[in-house]
Amino acid sequence: MRRRPMVLATLLLLGITATTTTATAAPAPGVGWQPCAPTTTVECGTVTVPIDYARPSTGTIDVAVARARATGRKQGTLVFMPGGPGDSGVETLVDGNVVPPAVAERFDVVSFDPRGTNRSHPIMCDLALLANLPNFVPEAGARLSVVQNYARDLGTSCRQLTGPLVDHVDSVSVARDIDTIRAALGEQQITLYGRSYGTLTGQMYAENFPWRVRGLVLDSVFDHSLTPSKFVTDAAGFGEDSFNEFEKWCAADTTCALHGQDPGQVYGDLWAKAIRGDLPVTPMNLASTVVNYFYKPNWAGAANRLKALSEVRSTKAAPEAVPFPQIATCADQRVRISSQHEWEAWWRKQNAAAPTVRTHFAFALFSLCSAWPAATPNPQHRTTIGGVPPVLIMNASHDPATGLEWARSVNRQLRGSVLLTYDGWGHGVVDRTDCTRAVFTNYVLAGTTPWPGTHCPAGTV
Structure with missing residues (x-):
């Protein structure tokens, strides 16, 4: 497979001005990791975040986070953004690492329960x-x-x-939580991997914090520009x-x-x-x-x-x-x-x-x-990002939730992004075949993307 090098974000910033002025998270206290359970090496903790970043006096909540440490010499930190909305990143990581072994060897993999879900102050209703x-x-x-x-x-x-959290469970607020987690980890840049609804969070993070993005993988993509x-x-x-x-x-x-x-x-x-x-x-x-x-x-x-x-x-x-x-x-x-x-x-x-x-x-x-009595802080819009490395987009030809049409649309919206098409079925692509795992691994470890138009053949069902 022919590949082209990923351009570092710092170099791209020389030619492209970021389209947002969102402030980066202030330095945060460490997470205070503890084993999630006696039988796992995955660590758990919490990070305190504002309910409303624009009005911190509204109060705070604790966001649950989990970390699987690199099994070898650490190269960086990868943040996995779960789907849903409502999936638990903590449970997903406890159940098994979400990245191929070669990536798990070189990267700490961190995930979380998005605000309003699971262990992160879940929205409670009658x-x-x-x-x-x-x-x-x-x-x-x-x-x-x-x-x-x-x-x-x-x-x-x-x-x-x-x-009041009911008014602040949008994907931009979740992206700001990720940046607070990044600061708590002491990382200057992070690699992000979003699946399904987590791809919207990834797009919002890149839109608001482009200088913090070392790399971004969008697997089975939501198109936020649709009516x-x-x-x-x-x-x-x-x-x-x-x-x-x-x-x-x-x-x-x-x-x-x-x-x-x-x-x-x-x-x-x-x-x-x-x-x-x-x-x-x-x-x-x-x-x-x-x-x-x-x-x-x-x-x-x-x-x-x-x-x-x-x-x-x-x-x-x-x-x-x-x-x-x-x-x-x-x-x-x-x-x-x-x-x-x-x-x-x-x-x-x-x-x-x-x-x-x-x-x-x-x-x-x-x-x-259409009648929900709460705010819509992040209404649909075309994603506009600048100053980030080429984004890797991955999607199946036959996805029952986020079809290839959406992936192609997001590919057009994100300048310099590359779409890898898996010629198979199902929702979620990274772990489908040796081909899809290799594309993901090469991107995360070596900063390379496949040439535009690259396909991975379908595996067995």
């Missing part, structure tokens, strides 16, 4: 409301007014139970593309539980039953459950789940205690839906993009965001 989500499906009689009233009630309960309507429509289309790939596999593999059947028809029949309330899951939950199987991907699991649901006798759906989608999305997306007519137009666009799957959980989440 459980009774969370256990009774409203109907989000217009063809099943859903009304936008009901959804928006629910969002206001739920948001009010979150504010009462959580406090809410396009975001929702695209997301449904990505799920549909993955369903189409699942159908091809099922037709060719006799181990598929639906082999010899039409999986799209099976799903359609289940959708109709869910609309009538004759399944123990809602239509929105049906779509989310099936698409989630495509993340790994676990096509056999998707077939088994569809088969199991198709054999369920008619039963009314019971209320589901569905975890509330992390409200960080509402802090990063300004959503305005003015009428039932506009909402239903969104729904029809989704259906056109995903005639089998029909929807994506982003539709429900953005519907709530």
Whole structure:
């Protein structure tokens, strides 16, 4: 594979002026590391950060952090930014290092639980409301007014139970937390690796702290420039593309539980039953459950789940205690839906993009965001960064959550970035094959990127 050298940030600064004046974090006390558990070498600690960086008097919270020390001679520190929103970087690191062994040998790997999640002052909301989500499906009689009233009630309960942090869980605030962690570690520059929603945090860090970036890897990329309507429509289309790939596999593999059947028809029949309330899951939950199987991907699991649901006798759906989608999305997306007519137009666009799957959980989440009673500190915009090394972007050809179209868009937005395409399936690319691991390792260790247009062939599923 041909590669080109990464230009150091200090050299780029000679020719490109940073586009932001965000102040760097002040020197912070050390983390005070302790073993996360008796059976692990991973260390845990906390870093105190302001709730509102613009108004420190609002108060502080403790952000949970974890560190896996370099197993050999240390070259630097890599910060892993978890996805979700709502994934735990601490648990991910405790469960096993997130980078290839060659990188783990030379880099301390640090991760964290983003503010408002897990061990970092989680957003707390009324459980009774969370256990009774409203109907989000217009063809099943859903009304936008009901959804928006629910969002206001739920948001009010979150504010009462959580406090002012509700207004400050956006990705820019998370990026500022990372810079506070960097200062606590005593590092002048850090290498950053974001996966899924963590790629938005990575973009915001580079936008606000370009001089602190030694390198940045964006794996399975969120495009922050999209309008809410396009975001929702695209997301449904990505799920549909993955369903189409699942159908091809099922037709060719006799181990598929639906082999010899039409999986799209099976799903359609289940959708109709869910609309009538004759399944123990809602239509929105049906779509989310099936698409989630495509993340790994676990096509056999998707077939088994569809088969199991198709054999369920008619039963009314019971209320589901569905975890509330992390409200960080509402802090990063300004959503305005003015009428039932506009909402239903969104729904029809989704259906056109995903005639089998029909929807994506982003539709429900953005519907709530349209009336969420909290600030949107980081509304959608094109990412603009200058003075950083070339950014490495990695994405699968068939990603059910963040499609290749988004990666190509972010590649165009970030001058000098390079897109590595994995010609396979699933969400998350770095650890797919020897090829993807080698591209990541060469970038982090030696500062090299592949030539534009480079592809890694698909591995086995």
